[in-house]
Amino acid sequence: MNQKQLLRFIKSKLRKEPDEVVIFRDGQYLTLKEVFESLDLTGYDLNVDLLDVHADKSTFHRFDKFNLKYNPCGQSRLREIFLKQDNLIQGRYIAEVTKQVLLDLEASKYQVWSFIVFQTLFGGDICSLEKDKRQFLFLVDRR
Secondary structure, three states, X not given: OOHHHXXXXXXXXXXXXXXXXXXXXXXXXXXXXXXXXXXXXXXXXXXXXXXXXXXXXXXXXXXXXXXXXXXXXXXXXXXXXXXXXXXXXXXHHHHHHHHHHHHHHHHOOOOOOOOOOXXXXXOOOOHHHHHHHHHHHXXXXXX
């Protein structure tokens, strides 16, 4: 997935599902619209430069730098909502954006690609692997 694909997905979710409850923060449930209001952002404000989620050579081999770089708009809550699978919405957004990326690649006539799933355990338990498998099967079944 590239920045443009993620940006398109975020904007479409803001437009189509602003009242979706997506996160529990500071003792309250927040909708997608409320999250962006708390960040003082709208869908019109978002652009690739503001999103700022691209890899450079300083991000590899260092998970702390990698994690900081992949916070959309520098906000860990947006990473939790859109790029994580263990969240309030059970990874639905990361599954949907992955599906959209795969459909885009499938539709491109002259592009060769392969889909590789990386699993990283950060002190988690083996149950997270089972969750990943269920999410991937959900993604494939909905195709």
